[in-house]
Each structure stands twice: as C-alpha cells, then as structure tokens.
Amino acid sequence: MPKLSTFRTDLDLELSGRWVQFGDEDESGKCIELKIARLGNKNYERQLGTLKRSDLKKIMRKRGRVDINALEPYMKEAMSVHVLLDWKNIQDEKGKTIPYSPEKALELFNDPSLREFYEFVRDEAQDVEEYRAGVAEDSAGN
Numbered sequence: 001m002p003k004l005s006t007f008r009t010d011l012d013l014e015l016s017g018r019w020v021q022f023g024d025e026d027e028s029g030k031c032i033e034l035k036i037a038r039l040g041n042k043n044y045e046r047q048l049g050t051l052k053r054s055d056l057k058k059i060m061r062k063r064g065r066v067d068i069n070a071l072e073p074y075m076k077e078a079m080s081v082h083v084l085l086d087w088k089n090i091q092d093e094k095g096k097t098i099p100y101s102p103e104k105a106l107e108l109f110n111d112p113s114l115r116e117f118y119e120f121v122r123d124e125a126q127d128v129e130e131y132r133a134g135v136a137e138d139s140a141g142n
Contacts, residue, residue: 008133014038017085018131020124022117035086039125044082048074073110076118080106083125 017037025031037044051059051074059070081102090098098104109118124130 005133009038009128009131010133014041014131015043017083022120030089032090033088034084034121034124036121036124037083037085038128038131039079039083039122041082044078047078047082075122076109077106079121079125080109084121 015037017035020034020036022032022034055074059066059074084102084105087100087105090100092098108114109121
C-alpha cells in the first residue's frame with residue numbers, strides 16, 4: 001500500500017535548487033547548466049505575496065480569476081531571484097561568459113527571442129518529482 005511519504009518533498013532542495021542541463025554539449029563537451037529551485041518555494045511565494053493592491057487589480061479579472069498574461073511579469077521577476085539561482089557556461093554571441101545575476105536572469109526571461117529559455121526554467125521548476133525527498137540521494141548514488 002502506498003505511503004504518505006510518496007508525496008513528501010525535500011524542503012531544502014526546493015529552496016537551494018538542483019543543477020539541470022539545458023541544451024546539448026558544445027564542441028568542447030560543455031553544456032549550459034542551470035541551478036533551479038522549485039517554483040512555488042516559500043521565498044518565491046513570499047515575493048508574489050507582496051504585490052501592491054494596484055498590481056493585483058491589473059492581474060485580476062472579473063469573478064476573482066487571474067489573468068495569467070498580466071501575472072507573468074511578476075512571476076518572471078520572482079523566478080529571476082528565487083527560482084533560477086545560478087548558471088554555468090552561458091556565453092554571449094561573441095563567446096564571452098555571461099556571469100549569473102538575478103538582473104541578468106530577468107533580462108533573459110524578458111527577451112522574446114529567448115522565450116524557450118524562460119519556459120524551460122519554469123517547466124523544470126514545476127517538475128515536483130525532481131524535488132521529492134530522497135531524489136537527491138538517489139541521483140548521487142547512480
């Protein structure tokens with residue numbers, strides 16, 4: 001019989017993040033690596049919880065429904081600080097390494113031509129199975 005622990009997540013991992021590969025390796029054998037915390041972690045939720053009344057009016061439709069398109073800029077900002085925590089091996093078009101910062105992450109999230117990057121981070125951060133208790137230990141053992 002399944003146990004309740006099946007649903008238990010690693011709260012530390014949700015906040016500290018996990019390293020994820022983005023894209024394929026280049027000719028030198030390197031690939032982009034992203035450190036991604038779980039979407040909806042307490043720090044992310046706390047930041048979204050500080051929205052001003054004027055901001056809430058922008059994102060709320062009639063009957064209390066959320067306009068996801070109006071909410072997205074606030075989500076991107078919170079994700080740039082509390083979800084995408086670090087990266088490795090990201091270079092600009094000239095081959096210069098781009099150091100991680102929340103400000104740079106937000107800039108990349110807001111670039112329409114890099115929408116796939118934003119969507120990848122968002123989707124990985126929502127993959128609850130990767131934040132289950134015991135997953136980090138299982139991965140380390142394999």
